[in-house]
Amino acid sequence: MRRAVLAAASTATLVVLLLTLKPHQSDRPALAVPAPSGTATASPAPGASPRAGASTAGGTGGTYTGDPVNTQYGTVQVSATVRAGKLTAVKILQAPSGDGHSRRIADYAVPRLNQEALAAHSAHIDSVSGASYTSQGYIDSLQSALDKAGA
Numbered sequence: 001m002r003r004a005v006l007a008a009a010s011t012a013t014l015v016v017l018l019l020t021l022k023p024h025q026s027d028r029p030a031l032a033v034p035a036p037s038g039t040a041t042a043s044p045a046p047g048a049s050p051r052a053g054a055s056t057a058g059g060t061g062g063t064y065t066g067d068p069v070n071t072q073y074g075t076v077q078v079s080a081t082v083r084a085g086k087l088t089a090v091k092i093l094q095a096p097s098g099d100g101h102s103r104r105i106a107d108y109a110v111p112r113l114n115q116e117a118l119a120a121h122s123a124h125i126d127s128v129s130g131a132s133y134t135s136q137g138y139i140d141s142l143q144s145a146l147d148k149a150g151a
Contacts, residue, residue: 061085066145068094069137073102076137080145087121090114090142096134105131113138122146 061082068077074096081089092114095106109131116125123143127135 061088062149063089064145064148065093066141066143066148069140071096071133071137073105073133074098076134076141078138078141078145080142080149082146082149087118087146090117092138096137106134109134110138117142 061084063079063081065079066077068075075094076096077092077094079091079093080087081091090113092106092110095110096102097106109128112128113125113135117123123139123146125139127139
């Protein structure tokens with residue numbers, strides 16, 4: 001009888017301790033695109049060219065090309081479309097394709113990375129298991145495009 005009471009008390013204590021744990025908080029800040037200030041838009045001086053990789057869309061956003069990122073299996077590059085400070089579309093411009101295996105991995109990983117980036121409206125996304133190099137290249141290229149959007 002004494003052993004049963006001790007086991008029940010220990011189990012209850014462990015359950016209470018587990019329930020009081022706080023969820024894991026990431027120490028990486030979200031990498032969202034800042035919302036544009038909105039009212040006044042600056043137009044470039046005559047003869048000046050717009051920012052490289054950007055297409056203007058009435059001051060509310062545009063499409064920005066990320067830097068190409070070389071990975072162990074090939075180059076990854078994306079373009080990001082931003083509207084009203086939110087990421088609305090991501091297009092893959094380059095993906096590893098040196099061999100059939102690299103193409104299959106990219107074909108599997110890129111749609112999942114696109115889905116996560118659009119849900120998060122940032123480059124603060126998880127890597128796809130089995131495609132860590134492609135995932136990191138995608139994240140780095142997307143972040144560079146979002147940096148251009150916020151510049």
